[in-house]
Amino acid sequence: MASRIKRRWRPRSLLQQVLTAFLLVMLPIGVLIHLAGQSFSQLSELADVSAREAVDETRRARQLTNLSTDMERSARQYAVLDDQSLLEIYGERRARYSDLLNEHATFMGNTPLIQSLRQQLAVLETLPAPGEESLSAQLSEFSRFTSSTEALAEATRRQVDARIDEIRDQAGRVTTRLWQATLALVSFSLMLILFFTWRIIRPIRQLEQRILGIGGSGDSEDARPIQGPLELVNLEERLEWLSARLKELEEQKQQFLRHMSHELKTPLASIREGSGLLADGVAGEMSQRQREIVMLIDDSGQELQTLIEQLLDYNLLQQNRRLNVTRFDVASVIHEVLSKHRLALQQKGMVVEERRAPLYWQADRARTARILDNLISNAIAYGADEGRLYISASADQHHLTLDVANSGQAINERDRDHLFEPFYQGSSLRKGPLKGSGIGLSVAAESARAQHGTLSLVEDTINDCEVCFELVLPWIVEEPSQDTPSLPRAARKKPALART
Template sequence: MPSKLTAKQLCQSLLKKVSISKLTLLGFLLVALPLTAALLFSVSKLSDLAKQSTVSVYHVAQLTQLNNQLSDRLVSIERFASQYVVLKDTALLTTFTEQQRSFLNIIEHFLLQQQDLTLVALLKELSVESQLIKGEIQKDSDENSGNLTLDIVQRKFQILVNLKNKIKDRSNTIINEQATNIDFTAKQVNQNILNSLYTIPITLLIALIFLLLITRPLKALIRKINTLEQGNFSEKIDVQGTSEVEEIAQALEMMRKRLHALELQKSSFIRHISHELKTPLAAIREGTELIYDNSVGPLNDDQQEICDIIRGSVTRLQRLIEDLLDFNIVLDSTSLQDAEKIHLPTLIDSALALRKLDIKRKNLVIDSSGTDCDFYSNTKQISVILDNVLSNAIKFSPLGGIITIKYHSTHNNKNNLIIEITDQGPGMSNNLKDKVFDAFYQGPPPQDNQIKGSGLGLTIVKELLMRLNGFVDLSDNHTSSHDKSSLKQRGKGSCVTITLPQENKAKSTAP
């Protein structure tokens, strides 16, 4: 064990003295060296094979051309010779002579290119026999004896055909030999390349070692950065590696300490200032309500109008402070880490109870249904999410409207909890569905609501769900056909779908 520890310390000491660029360059050279040698060797062998293949293909093409031309010319001169013997036409004799000369030129042309002795001998014999036939036909023409018959000509040409077939057989033999040689050479090249592949495991091992030396500390840095991104500033950052890695780790540690201190100061400030504002605000609101209700005497129309403005402003200020406190929950990572058992129907009832007065004021009907289940999450987060979504549904619902709340569990590969909250409000255009999740964005307010929101509600919902590995979706209300007439009178409505992971879902408590 001590020897292993010493080796590890020695490795870390060496890494501190080497930069990432030098380590990468060294690893690249060590990996590239055997691969380059194997590649050059393989390229050389493949080049030799390509040259041999080129020569063989050219030779095969020559032999094929030779056989085709010999066959064509031989058929032509035999036809003209036979016609001359039968018809004794001097024009046919002239044509025969020209074809026979062309036949001899072909043989002479290929004799200069061929190195196979057997093929050369056959071509010379074919040339001699062809000239003999020409001589006999010419002699018969000069003497006009008529001794040369069609049968005699055909027998003599049969000799040429036999020689031509021998040339074709020899050509095929040469082609087969060439193919065999190429196949043998290709197998040798293939074997040499396979032998050179033994260098690959060595290079892979070298690459793996340097990959681990480079990426392991970088991955450790990425994990630390992800931890900071999630708002966890309590874990110390200490990563061993090359000099650059340790410099980055030290800089991240200093940033972590600074962010941790700033987060504590920020959360404390928002929390204290919000509570400090709520105390005098409560007194202002009570006094405004007393004046508004004519508890201290009747008001004239101008005083009543001013009182309405003050009352609306106080209500909006209270809502802004509440949103600010909710947004502080998102910013304060220390309040989001504890998970506990939650009974979803009870939590929904609690959220509805908090909005009881708003629901009663607009004479809304709440239709809540779903499976009775328990799951584990952060109660405070889920409460804030439900409250903000319900607040929007109530805000945009018409008088006497219906808010539908449905929740159920999925039973596929990803077990999720789905909560759908649907209203009968005016709905939302497609170009606004993404913008409403931006911080401080405020869409068009409902016609009967003069109090503007803070623009933080759905932002808080989205951020909290991201921390829970869930997500939120805003869509149009998909109402059944028998409700469409009612929907047309009230508005197309919106449906907010909340999806939460169910990995830690408890068993159903339903009887």
């Protein structure tokens, strides 16, 4: 798998993928910075050129206005003084006006006003000699010439304003394009970020699901192979190896438990059979002291057999998680389980309060009985001598609640969080010659979880009992497509207790 990934064009390692993602995400941002720089440079250059042109054209229009006034003044002085030097000054000013007008025409264009000024300037090219009647007529043309020049200055100002408005509009268009490019490139960068984030997060989540499948009951055999960075692909191979190794160890553990349980039960059966024959007097009459020793051996063998059966139950729960759902009477199950422990309860001197009224429920009867059996065994082992054992059952439309409480020493606070862990031994002292295995409550809790229920130690005391366990089981339908049926009339009755 790893060799197949290596042959592909995409980045092989996680570092390469992160660096590639960084470069690709930064690329649109770099393009955006370049476009912004070009736009600002273009606007700056356009504004600079336009400002210079506006200043030049305004200054030229002012000069033309001044020159028209100076030309009129020189012409009138010449008509009064008849001085040739004034005529030369007039000619210089007229020539200067003609040059400036030609320069101004490149900015304004060959407008009718420019053409009119050129015609008027041609008429004013030469001045008649003083005393001639045509001189006064020509001098009267200067008022129209000055007015036309002022009109040219006004047109120049309007042209400059129009150019400024055009620059402002162009700046707005550039800004709009820049914002559009920003939106597009930032969106593209965001898409790249989301894509590469998905590319990195997806195999990590697949690995997480694979780990959860290895650690829990999930089956990861049909999981899709991880496609991603080479480090994560290699990690998947390590997880597959670890999963296979864990399964191998689990099989070895189950095999060990089966063999050990069988090997223990075989000699134990012989011991119990021999102690039973001795107690029955087959080998001859025994003294009272000998009979007490034989009974001690038999009782210890019985407790050892109970521990082995709990170990077998734990092993069976780990292997088989399927439910055998049936409809049964909860009160009957309680009575059957109590019958198994009747002698132990009598020896303990415990007073039992149990439910006698029928209460029908639908769940796994064997697992429910196993839970009750472990809870009652726990109450006998740790409960007070000549104490009380309280078992009640009640139900609503969807849940069955079983309470098993006993009098005696309360469970230590530091033991409560680990109470349902396999093989955990609490600080409370077990009453009896044999120490417990620490898996009774674990088997009970596992049986409750297998039926989608809960088993918990409740804080509130019931009937002055210091230790109380509460089992909550749902109504389990046989077919997943069926709706949860209504409970029978008997299931809705209040719990009825009988003292034995």
